[in-house]
Amino acid sequence: MSDVATNVSSRCVLAMGVVVAVVLGLASTARADDMMVGKTIATQGTAKGVAACISCHGAQGEGNAAAGFPRLAGVNAAYLSEQLSAFANGERKSTIMQPFAKLLSSNGRSAVALYFSSLPPPAGIKAGDNTAINPSDTGAWIATRGRWDQGLPACAQCHGPGGIGVGSAFPPLAGQPAAYIESQLHGWKKGARPPGPMALMPVVVSKLSDTDILAVAAYYAGNVGSSNNAAAAGSKQ
Amino acid sequence: MINQSWFSRGLLAGLFVAAFGATGGITYAAEGSTPDSTPSAAKAFAPPAEASMPTDEFGKSIKLGEQIFNHTPEFAGKYVGNPLNCASCHMDAGRKPNSSPLWAAYLLYPAYRSKNGHVNSFAERMQGCFRYSMNGKAPPLGDPVLVALETYAFWLAKGAPVGEKLPGQGYPKLPPPALQADYTRGSQVYAQHCALCHAADGQGQSSGGKAVFPPLWGAHSFNWGAGMGEIQNAAGFIKANMPLGLGNTLTDQQAWDVATFMDSQERPQDPRFTGSVEATRAKYHDSPNSMYGEKINGRVLGAP
Numbered sequence: 001m002s003d004v005a006t007n008v009s010s011r012c013v014l015a016m017g018v019v020v021a022v023v024l025g026l027a028s029t030a031r032a033d034d035m036m037v038g039k040t041i042a043t044q045g046t047a048k049g050v051a052a053c054i055s056c057h058g059a060q061g062e063g064n065a066a067a068g069f070p071r072l073a074g075v076n077a078a079y080l081s082e083q084l085s086a087f088a089n090g091e092r093k094s095t096i097m098q099p100f101a102k103l104l105s106s107n108g109r110s111a112v113a114l115y116f117s118s119l120p121p122p123a124g125i126k127a128g129d130n131t132a133i134n135p136s137d138t139g140a141w142i143a144t145r146g147r148w149d150q151g152l153p154a155c156a157q158c159h160g161p162g163g164i165g166v167g168s169a170f171p172p173l174a175g176q177p178a179a180y181i182e183s184q185l186h187g188w189k190k191g192a193r194p195p196g197p198m199a200l201m202p203v204v205v206s207k208l209s210d211t212d213i214l215a216v217a218a219y220y221a222g223n224v225g226s227s228n229n230a231a232a233a234g235s236k237q
Numbered sequence: 238m239i240n241q242s243w244f245s246r247g248l249l250a251g252l253f254v255a256a257f258g259a260t261g262g263i264t265y266a267a268e269g270s271t272p273d274s275t276p277s278a279a280k281a282f283a284p285p286a287e288a289s290m291p292t293d294e295f296g297k298s299i300k301l302g303e304q305i306f307n308h309t310p311e312f313a314g315k316y317v318g319n320p321l322n323c324a325s326c327h328m329d330a331g332r333k334p335n336s337s338p339l340w341a342a343y344l345l346y347p348a349y350r351s352k353n354g355h356v357n358s359f360a361e362r363m364q365g366c367f368r369y370s371m372n373g374k375a376p377p378l379g380d381p382v383l384v385a386l387e388t389y390a391f392w393l394a395k396g397a398p399v400g401e402k403l404p405g406q407g408y409p410k411l412p413p414p415a416l417q418a419d420y421t422r423g424s425q426v427y428a429q430h431c432a433l434c435h436a437a438d439g440q441g442q443s444s445g446g447k448a449v450f451p452p453l454w455g456a457h458s459f460n461w462g463a464g465m466g467e468i469q470n471a472a473g474f475i476k477a478n479m480p481l482g483l484g485n486t487l488t489d490q491q492a493w494d495v496a497t498f499m500d501s502q503e504r505p506q507d508p509r510f511t512g513s514v515e516a517t518r519a520k521y522h523d524s525p526n527s528m529y530g531e532k533i534n535g536r537v538l539g540a541p
Contacts, residue, residue, distance in 0.1 A: 127445025131304050135287040145287075148329035153482040158434070160444035167442050169433055170449075197433050203482055 031114070034107075038115025041108055050100045053112060061116045065221070068179030074121030078168035080113035091194040093187070121164075122224050125174045128161045139215030142208075152207040155216060158200070163220045169197045175224035181217035281404040284332050284340045284393040295388070302389025305382060306331055306339075309371065310447075313382045318372035318505075319457050320448035323386075326370065326465060328478055331393060334405025335477035340393040341406035360387055369462035372505050408473030414493040418468065420533070423498025426491045430480055439502060454502035461507035461522075461529050461539055468526040471496035501528045503538065514539045 042061070045052040054061065056069045063071030072080060086092035087101035088109070101109065133140045141147075143163065146154035155163060158170045165172030173181060187193040188205040195202050208216070290296055290303075305312040306323040307330050324330055331339035346359035353365075360383045364375035376382045397403060416422075428437070434450040435441050441452040452458040464470045476492035478484045487495070507529065511517050514537055518530030529539045 127447075131308060132300070145330065148333050151482065151484065156449075157481060158449070160449045161447050162445065164445050166444040166449045198430070198480060198483070200480075200482060 034111040034114050035118065037108065038111035038113070041104070041112045042115050046103065046108070048103045050103045050108075053116070056096075057116075060122075061119045062122050063175075063177055063180070065177040065179070068177045068183060070176055070180045071122060072116035073119035075117055075171055076165065076168045077110075077113045077117035079171050080116060081110045082168075084109040084113060086194055093192040121172070122175045124224050125164060125172075126162045126223055127164050129156055137215075137219075138212060139217070139219035142212055142216045143219045147207065150207050152204065155220070162223050173220040173223075176220060178214075178217040178221035181220055182213050185213045185217070281334075282340065282397055284338075285395050290392070298385050298388040299392045300389075301381075302385035302387070303330055305386055306389060313367075313376070316367045316371065316373045316376045316382060318374075319452070319459065320443070321371060321451045321459065322448075323366065325451045326474065331390070333478070335407075335409050336474065337407050338393075338405060339390040340397055341403045343387075343390040343394040344397055344399050344401060344403065345406070359390065363387070365462075368508055370459045370465065372458070372460045372463075408470055409477050410469070411472050411476055411489050411492060414490050416490060418472075418493040418497040420494075420498050420501055423494035423496070423501075426487070426495040427498050430487065430491070431495065434481070439499070453499050454504050456505060458504050460505035462509060466500055466504065466527065466529070467524065468493070468496045468500050468528070470526075471500055497528075501531075501533045501538065503536075506539065506541065510539075510541075514541075 041050065042053045053072070056064060056067070057072050058064055058069075061071060061073035063069050063073075083092060084097075084101045084104065085106070087094060087097040088104070090098065092098075104112070129144045130140070133144055135141050135145075142152070143155045146152045146157065155173060158166065159173050160166040160170065163173035165174075184193060185205050185208060188195075188201045193201070205213075290299055301312070306327070309322040309324075310317050310320055326337065327333070327339060328336040334341075342362070343359060346362055347356050348362075349355065350357050350362075357365075358378075360378055363383055363386055364378070367373045368375045427439075431453075435453050436450070438455075439453040440455055440457065441448055441450040443449060448457075459465055465474065472489075472492045475496055476485065476487060476489060479487070507517055507521060509517065509521055511520060514530045517539065518527070522529040531538055
């Protein structure tokens with residue numbers, strides 16, 4: 001009797017184990033499939049006329065500092081996918097991105113977002129800020145301390161230490177081209193970017209001058225090893 | 238979900254605040270006004286500009302205090318038991334009015350505190366922050382951590398009148414809510430205005446090994462002895478400072494409701510726990526603003 005019971009229960013465990021393994025296997029296969037679809041779009045584009053993403057965003061999704069094309073590597077998949085949807089439905093304006101995003105299917109947008117999120121962020125990004133910042137360094141000060149007498153939070157309070165990004169709502173600023181950060185901040189001022197979660201960014205940019213924007217963009221572009229970003233940021237000053 | 242005493246509690250809380258709470262004389266912007274346009278308080282006292290911080294030996298202690306304040310686990314790790322920073326609840330490195338600024342706190346000690354029944358020095362007051370809000374252990378008096386924090390507070394208070402309660406001190410004392418503060422409404426406010434950052438489960442979000450958005454309840458948050466666990470403190474803080482960058486956009490009612498929701502969750506035990514929740518409540522939480530020992534969603538808060 002007890003043998004039978006043991007037998008039956010071990011059988012059950014085995015069966016459950018198989019089910020779990022199959023489900024996990026299917027999930028990981030689906031993910032791998034998406035990844036392949038995403039990689040193909042990213043590196044070759046599509047027959048419908050979407051250009052290969054890497055032709056502007058860099059072979060490793062590292063972005064292009066000189067042109068101000070953002071880095072996608074290591075950026076949260078849900079965030080990237082949401083941005084592509086916003087381009088597709090016209091909420092986020094970009095003459096370059098809107099047509100491509102419209103040509104992609106919803107699955108294609110998710111797949112390509114997944115692919116770029118899986119790539120390693122550019123080397124040398126520090127998950128932290130220098131704690132001894134001089135208040136005369138406007139960019140570093142706004143990034144790490146904000147300007148609270150005006151009600152302006154520090155960028156790092158939402159975008160994380162060193163601007164490395166937090167979750168799906170607060171994308172990384174570190175290692176983004178200065179020109180890209182500038183254009184996005186101005187985009188919120190002009191309404192070219194939708195207000196986003198809880199309309200936080202329009203309030204933030206309302207408290208930033210053009211000079212502030214230049215300074216804070218340079219600070220975050222500079223948080224990356226010895227790449228062109230830092231040089232480009234430096235030459236802008 | 239919530240028993241009957243809950244409702245009378247809300248009413249009691251309102252009366253309590255009406256009777257004892259509205260003493261600060263603190264003004265803050267009307268509801269729905271421009272975010273963070275608040276303080277007349279900011280004009281009343283301005284701490285010294287950061288650039289004027291001395292660079293001599295004394296200045297080094299000020300700077301260390303500021304770093305401890307902003308990056309507490311990194312600079313005072315052995316005394317903390319959670320990933321919060323002092324600056325999590327005292328915004329702008331302890332400078333922001335209506336966010337319990339350091340410059341205003343410094344002026345008010347030594348002071349008698351009913352919390353422990355004797356006159357407390359400023360250093361002893363800060364020991365309480367480590368023990369309760371940081372869920373850690375109190376640095377011994379004279380410890381370099383306390384000395385540096387006190388030095389920083391002293392410097393921020395430069396030129397302020399000792400012994401006087403300045404506008405912007407503490408958290409705003411909100412008038413009692415029009416409707417009894419309500420857990421369910423609070424959960425809705427939370428989902429709409431707080432969960433984006435602090436997560437639906439209240440556990441906050443980390444990045445790069447640091448708690449960017451602090452956990453609001455649960456094992457990694459402040460414990461039951463912390464001031465933020467009292468609903469009136471949390472409501473005042475939230476009203477003036479949350480959501481980050483959008484302070485004074487929630488109504489008083491929303492602030493009361495969401496503070497009630499936040500402070501009706503499990504969190505680490507009160508370090509003064511006597512061995513019984515009832516006795517601990519009677520001794521340390523005998524206030525309508527504490528949910529400790531109350532039954533919420535079928536569970537007694539604080540029960541081991």
